[in-house]
Amino acid sequence: MPRLLVVCLLLGLFIRPAAAFETAAEEAILIDLTAGTVLYEKNADLQIPPASMSKIMTAYMVFKRLKAGDLSLDDTFLVSEKAWRKGGSKMFVEVGDRVAVRDLLRGVIVQSGNDASIVLAEGIAGSEAAFADMMNREAEELGLRDSYFANATGWPDPAHRMSVRDLATVASVLVQDYPEYYGFYSETEFTWHEIRQSNRNPLLYRNIGADGLKTGHTEEAGYCLTASALRGDRRLVMVVAGLDSARQRAEESERLLEWGFREFTAERLFETGEVVEEADIWLGQSETVPLVVTEDTIMSLRRDARDDVVMTVSYDGPIPAPVVAGDRLATLIVEVPNMPTREFPLVAGGDVERLGPIGRLMAGVRHLIFGEL
Template identity: 55%
Template sequence: MRLRTTFLSTALAASLFATSSFAIDTIAREAFMVDVKTGHVLLEKDADVSMPPASMSKLMTLYLVFERLKDGRLSLDDEFSVSENAWRKGGAASGSSTMFLEPRQKVRVEDLIKGIIIQSGNDACIVVAEAISGSEKNFAVEMTEKAQELGMMNSSFSNATGWPDPGQRMTARDLSILARALISEFPEYYKFFAEKNFKYNGIRQSNRNPLLYKTMGADGLKTGHTSEAGYGLASSALRDDRRLVLVVNGLNSVRARSSESERLIEWGFREFNNYALFKKGEEVTQAELWLSEKQTVGLVIDQDVEVTLPRKSRREMKVTVKYDGPIPAPIKKGQQLAKVVISAPDTKSVEIPLYAAEDAGRLGFVGRLGAALKSIIWGVTG
């Protein structure tokens, strides 16, 4: 047997895979951008450096609320009581972002969600934490546990608000994981992130996400700011069935947060595109067989494959199918036999397994003997 390599057509090779090495500079201290559908990274800068997330950590508070809404433990019409602690610690008297809740007030869960998203209400976060877990401290433990479950391995929480604390840490990459989870798992509640205004207790406040006010397809997610963190934004925008998530932090002003986020997202949509490569169950090519009743067997892929790549790199992409062949029989349907290898200059190759489309039995003794003789005399395999 020897390594068999099949080069797929030039047209197919032109519609393949993305690379994260195609980069752009950013003034953000930390940054991470990913295509939601394909999972391919378009930009990363200190994406795994621990950082104070400020109010962007409220996204985890919201995740735990959405999770309970989805599984029926909560409803949007449920009401939570405002404790003295939530009023003092998270209200207007603390000088923090607030929903302007009053002590002992009953507040609907839907209003609390809007207060957290639109008004960045620390008081609303504490009300939610106390109602769900008994205390903000207990809720923070649950936040950290959920982060681990989601694969956010560099995140920890000490409060529900993002208030400065040495134990309140996330990374830009982890924030993108959380953003993608919110988008994919809770589409019925994600819509709240796009709302621009909310009035509660007679006070109207506007969503602080600057991208919502621009014609760029933005529909989320959350701003953040403290003196240590700088100005940050976890954002998402959707255009023509293509969604990008961008996280930036460490910017020096509200204006920089707005302009840099817009610039990076526009770059992501402009310079990259998504391309469908294979459909689940599609036969990619055929593999030669040895000592089999069949000459070849089809090689199929077990998943839809859609990939992201820089538009200017399409023509440089190569797609090959590799396997050690001819492959000796017997073959079972679903047996992994080969791989598709997607490569390009200065990029990391990607390998996708291929499987037998059908069974292929082994020749009987006489057939195997004849095939062996052919191989010895004529160099014929199969």
């Protein structure tokens, strides 16, 4: 039958809710990427016009092909008349030119160029519409539940929608899975055809650890920003949307990130391979087997936490032998007041062979007479 082993964390932690955070953003989310924890959310699953923030998905489509070797930064794409004529933010590519992927990426990321986005889309998929279809298929694979792409630019379209949670998900994937290309997002300026443009991300200039990602603005969307910042070994990812001005966007974004770094800390509860508990074994040459974590177990906790963190080890026990090292046997459940419950897999830390026939017989007799396992 299932057996629950309750182990109280011996870190002297007590959780008191920090003062509630309020933001002028209509939609917002803040994630501690190091600990995989949502620290704050407001209307996080509402489908909204993402404006140019959806170019993060456009860049993701390119990064994925670069990493797979299907595309090179030195490859060049032809600039179509459609791309050249596109309004809004521009890289100022010229129709008929062939432009390298590395420059087009800077045009998209640093300059928010709609023209550069379309050149990439047409070069990869043949047309912007076909590229949007590819984006939607990729969104399903990424688990984006509240996103639909009608174009590669974020140009206003009634169907083109994302949630701030989905934006944070894509941003997190770029940070974690594509570090070799993520550096484009920290570049503060890019010059093309002797036209120098500065990165519109205001946090890059504020010395707070920010190193990406993308602003957005349309009349319907308001002023928006998807950003990430790294301090020491902690990384936060944030999205705000629906703000009234560029100044408010900068101030609210910085305030939310500062709050996340100040009020929370990422605590390493167990290191990879560390024993959490011993599980009982039935008919094994050892009576127990160590349960170990498969990766560093990190939780985001409020800095003023004390005494209320509870860890529970759950498994069906006793576990019948034989057991092979690495077998998934149990789950570590970590509960913290006012924070999402986290679950981590626990595996066997060693092999346990099954008892021979005589050993099994004796164990059965002891169980019948004394109730021993």
